[in-house]
Amino acid sequence: MTAPILTLVGRSSSHFTRVTRLFAQELGVAYTFHIVKDLRALESAAYSGNPALRLPSLIAPSGTWYGSLNICRELARHARTPRRVVWPEQLHGATLANVQELTLQAMATEVELIMNDAPQSALATKRRESLTGTLRWLDQNVDAVLEALPARDLSYLEVALYCLLTHLEFRQVLSTEPYEHLRRFAATFGERDSARATAFVFD
Ligand SMILES: N[C@@H](CCC(=O)N[C@@H](CS)C(=O)NCC(=O)O)C(=O)O
CATH class of the missing domain: 1.20.1050 (Glutathione S-transferase Yfyf (Class Pi); Chain A, domain 2)
Structure with a gap:
């Protein structure tokens, strides 16, 4: 089995991250989950480059997407079975x-x-x-x-x-x-x- 092409950067305790995980699950989109360990970190690198120092982000072949709505839209573009x-x-x-x-x-x-x-x-x-x-x-x-x-x-x-x-x-x-x-x-x-x-x- 090949590794997923998408990496979700977030935390399992975060509600914005859960929005994206729930979307991925509903849309049948696989991803690797990368956990941000410290929510008080001051370097954007800790948040996959997001200068607002926020999570979640999605690292995709099309680019890195910041924020849950952007991520959900990109997940929808990867959905195998289109859903309404x-x-x-x-x-x-x-x-x-x-x-x-x-x-x-x-x-x-x-x-x-x-x-x-x-x-x-x-x-x-x-x-x-x-x-x-x-x-x-x-x-x-x-x-x-x-x-x-x-x-x-x-x-x-x-x-x-x-x-x-x-x-x-x-x-x-x-x-x-x-x-x-x-x-x-x-x-x-x-x-x-x-x-x-x-x-x-x-x-
Ligand atoms: N507009 C962003 C908001 C993201 C957000 O606020 N995430 C929280 C975690 S649930 C965060 O990164 N908090 C860190 C902070 O407030 O410094 C989205 O829709 O994802």
Whole structure:
């Protein structure tokens, strides 16, 4: 058997990395997984050259792709069996587009809170408030949005939302207990083989 031509650079405990791993699993794309050991490393080389010092990245024959959306698109180009994927630009109307925006913003806010050395600061307090308000809003809108999504096998929105919700619990940033619509979505999505195969663990 030949080695995969793609290398994913990330961490098994990272929600942005899980988005890409879940996509790869759904699309049947093989890759070698290279783990970034230290998330506080200050050299871009530790993040396969990403000057923003972030993960994940995908090293492919076409180039090195930074960020989960770029990576998912490249994975889709490598899919053996094409699947119907809904991308962010296909989300029409304010509510659909806002769910996408708020999901990604909440993922970024969570990163900030985890990386923050001053959890009692005014900024951290604001970020926690932002996360709580966002989850409340997402909980009120998620059912209508799932209904309105175009016919699909997979959407970047649902994968990101699933990774956000499970990561909040995994890192104990915030309990999702009060958000019953979001929890129902996560429970249903979590039955996929791709979700089971990519559970968060610390490397
Ligand atoms: N826009 C990027 C965000 C990536 C990101 O924030 N990744 C986190 C790990 S889940 C990270 O690299 N954190 C390091 C840091 O904040 O310094 C994506 O979609 O992949």
